[in-house]
Amino acid sequence: MMIGPIGFTAPWLLVALAALPILWLILRAVPPAPIRRRFPGVALLLGLRDDDSVTDRTPWWLLLLRMLAVAAMIVGLAGPVLNPRTDGEQARTGPLLIVLDASWASGRDWRAQSDLLDSMLAEAGRAARPVALLRLTDPEPPAFQAAESWRSRLTGLAPVPWAPEMEGIADRLPEGEFETRWFSDGLAREGRENLLEALEARGPVTVHESPAPTFALRPAVMADGIVELTALRARPGAAREVTVEAHGRDPQGIARMLAALPLTFAEGEVQASGELSLPAELRARLTRFEIAGQGHAGAISLTDDSLKRREVALIAGREDREGLELLSPLHYLEQALAPSADMLDGALMDILPANPDVIALADVATLAPAEQEALLEWTESGGMLLRFAGPRLAASDISRDDEAPLMPVRLRAGGRSVGGAMSWGEPKSLAPFAEDSPFFGLSIPGDVTVSAQVMAQPDPTLASRVIAQLSDGTPLVTRKQVGSGQVVLFHVTANAEWSSLPLSGLFVQMLERLAVSSVVAKPDAAELQGTTWQPAQVLDGFGRLQEAGTLPGVAGEALIDPQLGPDLRPGLYDGPDRRLALNVTAAETTLTPMTWPARVPVEGLARPPEAPLGGWLLGLAMLLLMGDIIASLALSGRLMPTRATAVFLAGLLLIQPPMAEAQGATDKPLTAASEVVLAHVLTGNRDVDETAQAGLRGLSETLFFRTSVEPDDPIGVNLETDELAVYPLLYWPITPDQPLPSDVAYAKLNTYLRTGGMILFDTRDANVAGFGASSPNGQMLQRLAQPLDIPPLEPVPDDHVLTRTFYLLQDFPGRHSGRSVWVEAAPPDAEQVEGMPFRNLNDNVTPVVIGGNDWASAWAMDERGNPLFPVGRGFAGERQRELSYRFGVNLVMHVLTGNYKSDQVHVPALLDRLGQ
Template identity: 25%
Template sequence: MLNIGNIVFQNPYFLILLLTFPFFWKYLRSSPLLPSLVKFPAIILVSNHKSIDNTPEKNSFFILLLRILIFIILVLVLSKPKFGKINHSKFEQLVIIDNSWTSSANWNDRKSKIKELLKSYKFSNFNFTIMSTTQHSKNDILNVTTNNYEEAKEFLHKLKPFPWEPNYELVKKNLKNKEKNFDSVFWFTESIINIEKKKLYEFLKQDNLFIVSSLNENLPPILKLNTQSNETYEFEITHLDEGISNGFIDAYDKNRRLLFRFKYNEKFEKDGEFFKTNVNLVLPVYLKNKVDFFQVNSIRTPSTVVYLNKWKKNKLVGLSTLNSNKNIQELDKGNYYVKKALEKNYKIVEDNLENLLAQNLKIIYIDDSYLIEKSLEKKLLTWLKNGGTLIKLSGKKLIRELNLGNENFFDFTFSLLKESSNLGKNLSLKNFLKIREFDNRSPFFGLVIPNEIKIKKYIQSNVKKSENIETLANLENGASLISAMNFGKGKMILFHVPCNLDWSNLCFSYLFVDLNERIINSIKGFKEENERILKPYLSINGFGELEKPYPESLNIIKNLVQKQVKVKYDKPPGLYKDSNGIYALNLSDSLDYNFKKFEFEEKIFSINTLNHKGSDLQNILISIVFILFILENLFIMISKQAINFNIKKNFKFLFVFLLIPTNLIATEKSIFSLVSSNKIGYVITKNKNINEINENGLISLSNFITQKTAAIMELPEPIDFYTDELYYYPLIYWSIIDENTNLDENEIKKINNYTKNGGLLIIDCKTQLNNILPDDCLKIFRNIFPLNFFSKFKVLNNSHAISKSFYLLNSFPGRRNNKVFVTSNESQKSDKGASIVLSNNHWTDSWALNKDKDFLFPLLDNIENQRTLSFRFGLNLLIHSLTGNYKTDQVHVPEILKRIED
């Protein structure tokens, strides 16, 4: 960078080209040869005539001056000059950046404002000290002092929010140690304050202080799990600026797959400076052991997520070996298959029933091969009432003993008919039965039932059975397959079939493993150890996501008697692990709520008010070069009498010509950049978060298209229907966020012309972000556009040209997999190709990536290869927008059929 007066040259090395001027002088002062005038009779062909004088004619001084100016100005254009008030004195600037958990929700906006500030001083003689407020190691906070704009920008790029509270006392201490007087202090923070922050504020007020604060409405809420009982989770949602009376809490697994969404609508209460909302969330039984964390309102911050402890229960499972019949082979015993199903994840104890009861086990299996002695029935009943679970496999021996009166314990409990069903006999219409799908009240809900499982026999229960008997699984005819009955704190569970192929093949399937694991995992009564030393496993970053542990992370001692561990740089929120499982340290459990709202006197909202920017001279110089070039050629043609031009008569023309707007060339340059490359446009909405997601997702899609095709895609560009031309974009993505969206007549006309001339408009309805249910996109569309403005919408299927423009597709999912509607324009110019594609599948959400190149959002439908299909659909849309319906031509049919067969 080079400063000359008030002009700054951003590429000063190009000024060296001025030294090459003597080399170009020879060419600048010469002009084309004069035409030679030769007179000859018409019948004579003068073929070998040579010019009398081949020496170049010297140009006039005016032409030489024009050419010299053109050369000099072209060199200046390459050096990128800017004009502005340049203060040559050294600026000492201090930038303080709050990067604690409170900044997470507004971090991108904060970084853009800081970049704007740095850019405004780019051409000044500045010295920036940039300092964060959140401690990242012992007695240290991130800071840098530099006079290099690129270095400052690189520091800002690497800076990120930390998921703990700031250390303003350490910031003040570091500033005192620097012993510097700053010309200006810029503090990027929130409009909140506590005791430490107030002390720092009073200290900084001595300097020229500017505070760029975020609105309190951008503060993230705080989600805290107060208690958990069975499947009920009691949450508290806290916010400083406003009460949150409705919203949703999402339940995710460790792979960030959305398992459950709970919508709440509760009254909030004012508690001091804060608004608090209490929410009771009840999880379905089948999800109890699948959920890893909760998140409120899809806000990605460390205060809006709650991770759950995952202790290994190390449950002991007892297998009764009482009165074993030695003639029974090992493979004919039900306990053999139970042991094989459970020994990988549970410790198996094999003993007689009396000893198992004495060990106070919580789970005991009894096979059909074994009997319960009368003398143990009373002990067994007491054990059940105290919280034990007895799981019985029935069969022909149980039927025999029931008929002999030896097993009244089970007969009394489950009202058994003392006989097995006879499928395939007695005129039965079926030889076997299948298992009915588990409903959402069953603990087995969600398990996939293999088609090959067949039930040939089973022990039936009396139709007039007790109402206290709970059916956990049914056969397709409604008969009970697995029954349960509560005894005090415990439970007895009966399988109506044994592990015998003559009865069923259930025990020989993976479903048998899943069924038993669901039963065991639903049983309580296993306590955690009082004290554990846990090592850092995964840390929660400033955006509420898990990543590798921070370098400064230390082990923590978890004591059930002690208070909650205090979150800070060496004990960050996240998951801590030992041999017995995982402990979740959440930010919300550690916060002191010692801050309140505060309005700063020195508050400013926009960096533009500082107005340190210079004017770009490059476009002006390009315009001047263009004018000089035209003048030079015009003067030569007049001097050679190639045109007749009287300067006095045409003075007005010259005057108007010289007043051509200087931005003409710049405008042409901008238009050329738009038409010379492929790029996708996206419509700017009023929701900044949706705009960022759309841009992110379309960048990801553009990269995918560039990798998979010959098309080279540039970065997507934001557009506005009112101000921007649409013709430059083959495809435009529009997220409708308001059901009452209104377009004026000019905007509707623009969209109509765009779609009728080959443009493809993708409409993604996002009017119900807080609801999993689909939007009525067609209804919303009809509310925005006049009736019959577009042709009738049809459901997009695999017969449409879009489904085969590049990939052969049968579904068109995004983050969701709902129906997609399409309408075609009637223009012959565009081959009646698709003009509007409409759905609420949230395609950009499924394409968007975070900084680690992981996908930002989990998928809401779990179809096979959903993410891949989503990218392929996006590629097909772009190809269709460029090529139209060419794939519907009959010439492509053989190749398409061949690909379908493959």
């Protein structure tokens, strides 16, 4: 039964309200009116006053008070619920089919969809309706099951980073009639109308769709050193501004926002573009662009080699001849690289500390021993050494008998000249590039000829190192791997003295294929043909970048016109000589909103929260009855001042005292020094501070009952005035408006971190943002942490001690889940001993733990041990709360005991090393 926004679970009890007029008459008749009798002796009683008196008639206001108390009790027992979760169709008992687009465009509103879906399943369960669920991005044939079985699997549902598939779905729909609830992502898709008609033929269809516009970001494009960004929205509307954030890693390796670009959609426009100018060093650190606040894969543009201008150092073996620029050994090389690379000039030993991507040596024959050693070390670390021949190299005795470490092949003395009076014949042209050459597929102009070259000594390894050759089979370009890097030798000069190659466009293309310069354009079909690309990292539906794991490689042909799906996911793919970013959107992508027919009802995703009112009304009835007692005593003259005081004090005893207000009177340093005390940083936000206090109290209770640790009551600390050394753990919730500590406070914090303390930073925003500065809390964390002495961080590895100090854990959820937790990075020399399940990681406790899962809210308990905040839904939510407690226990045990667990599992290896 519904009366406006209020529903009743037991509406038949409201019939009792009809008895209120009868009750009024009964109360009016009680007590009965006295009979008046005149008695002369009454005159003797005049002036006397009785302590107790009885009124001859109940006052109307007291009757009204009693009527209200009875009415509140009746209505409260009828089970009133404000905004009950019913749709006016609760009488339906037939099957229910729930259709989910579950695409990348659903990521932003996925939590709202999940909440609404959970309420629908709960209603279906109460009505015993069978439910089937159909995900269009993973279209398995739907089967009707009990609603509760679907509710238990809701936490496992998530959007995917590709578009839904509509074709052929209508043929796989269940037989019979059923009602359909379609959760749409709001975008027009091919085949959606056909599927809608098929569903309408089976029963009524209702669409649930967010009215908020969908935004997406096209892949970033770089032109002339400027990054061009284009944002899209699904439907035109009023002028709107969005912020595109550029994320990357700072010099310490910490992921953060490096720049931001506001883009404004003009009124009625669906596209907004802007340009972002960044220094080459900063641009090289970029990993992605993201529209702030969207939280789905379509708002992410990953970067690859096409956006990163490489740094190339150019070094010539002789000075440029004044006035003869075209004869300069580096002129044509500079012209080829200038549009797409940043060039460095200077001496070799001055350039190496800058760690360029490529070092080009034009006719450099001899290097000093120190230069050769430093250059070899740089190459082995992943650098590319690009060498060009010339008269000096041809005349030198380098690499004659033994192969030089910085030469790909051994050379013959003197070189070879062709095409002159004393030559061996006509100038030679280039042979077609072999299939295993990085230049395969490039067309060779007919006017490219070679008149002189340095010759390679025949060698068993020569054939495998030749990547370009002349028409007579002599090597033109050779290459050799050196450690993680490579050495490439052009057997001709970098200018036009020995060949016309530097004058042609082929020279630029060859440098691009070698990744000497940035690859501005997408690889063409010829380059992708026959190659295999291995996924390194992939995006999920929420736009989070994850390791690809064991995903198989994909054929290069699939990347020519990519069709995203389970077998080809957006992300970063490593090819033979470059990295390619595959984004959800393409350069030509546009967003078209779905226009549903007028016959189809379209509803939003938000529902007013359901609020039971029965307890409040019964409480009001009790208060009214208490008022009736006090009023009756007052009318009879029995309510004396002392009794009123007693009633007042009894009421005070019923009032719950405020939480932990007496803490300020505690001698905090003394208590913390004598007991294990968990502390939280006071932020100035009362709600956040109270939640942190309740969370640490709940964690302390959990530690008390499950471990040998018996913490005292948690304490809030003021960074400016309190001593920090006595607290093993500081929980620091981040709020966007908390003040920055002073220099003195930062000095105390750095001392605390260096002497074994740990700070748990919690941005509490994992439900709305990814790691970094994509939320106000994340930006505040960066400002707060900048002056702190924080080591390089990494997501918690699977073999970190934190995963096994007390419980074996793989995830670290709080009230939210899914966010990575960051700890101090393992040392570079960490290695796994044979036979041991874990690496030998650093011995120290990680000084900081950073996450955003809102652990305090999941840990929070009241004084009676009851949870203060909901976590998840049903059994899955309680499981998530339990895992959050286990993470808290592991964290405290890690702080108190260090790496004892790591030592335990390494005992056999330690004993073996000691010879025992």
